[in-house]
Amino acid sequence: MTYSGKIPVLGSDGYPYWKGRMEAFLVSQSQNIWDATQSTTFVVLPVAERTTQDIVAQHEANAKAVNFLFSGLGPMDYETVSHLKTAREIWSLLSAHYEGTATIKARLVETYRREYENFV
Template sequence: MAQSIDKPPYFNGANYSYWKNRMMFFMKSLDYHLWDIILDGPFVPQRIKEEWNAEDRKKMELNAKALHILFCAFGPNEYAKVSFCEDAKELWEKLEVIHEGTNEVKETEIGTLNLNYENFKMNPEEHIKAMFD
């Protein structure tokens, strides 16, 4: 089934790395500043709301737009996990922790995979096909 280029890629909790990459390109294609908001966090004017100028308001709208696009991409279960997030950067980082783990978890997984690779060998009564499976 084809995906519309006007709608964000849908995410239901499966295959996060695939969705993450597609969402990055989707955001960049709409407005590269949206991706900057996700990576760097929102612009927050250093004055009260009543004193915002047009530029302040436009920059604040970028965060709202990024959040809206992200929320529109989620199914109900994913939405429930991140609905409390107030800015796009916080939401993106929360998704990464939920679906990829923290840096410590990633390092542990890499270490385990390396150890499994280094210890990989064929058992004496095993056929080559069974070993690779």
Template sequence: MAAPPIFQEGASLTRPPFFNGKYYGWWKNRMMDFIIAENYDLWNVVMDGPIIPTKLGADGTVLPKGRLELTPENKIALQNNAKAKNILICGLGPDEYNRISSCSTAKEIWDTLQTAHEGMSQMKKCKIDYLNRKYELFRMKDGETIQEMHSRFTSIIDEMDSLGE
């Protein structure tokens, strides 16, 4: 989860972190914090999917409510998905947007990006094994400053953390 070598973007309370296809783990953590800071319910929508308001049909089947049947609570639930989607989309460059353009929920967007950049569970395990090996063999390089070594070490730890290790 190394940070970009040349960090040009300033932090903003109103603009989500931008992802251009590089440094996914770094962006993922920043985006998670941004969404939670905006509204914790939005993060629940990203992780669990939206709440779809439903009603019982005449034959006992469960049907989605029509636009005119929504309660204020239903509208807030639907709005939370739209807000979370908007935050995620506003934080993506054109190439990443093309990857998720067919997604209809914030959860689908998040899961699609995660699969594309972290891989499926087998790929994730390989990355974790690789990072564990880098951690075990970690040594200071010739001519490297303490600050550079610390930054390199922190990058390994942060990337392992972003993969759940």
């Protein structure tokens, strides 16, 4: 597969904008590359243990996804995730960093709901 197009860069437009563009970009490169950002079961194996074509393909998709994600980050965000090995870990950490965890989101919704009810 040949890369064509411009990798979305996380910048002043904000994380939600980047996230949507990066998802579209990764899917356009290959569904397997996007799947690498969503797989909770993928584990990086030593080269000697990559014994089947499916496992090799998963590792290649993960490597491409990691490369695209790293290429779309500025220095500070890169520093935050550079130690991670899988696309899923990177995607999840960025999501938690910018969007918060499910618990934080639920608390924010409750807070905003209360503020709205008190305002009306």
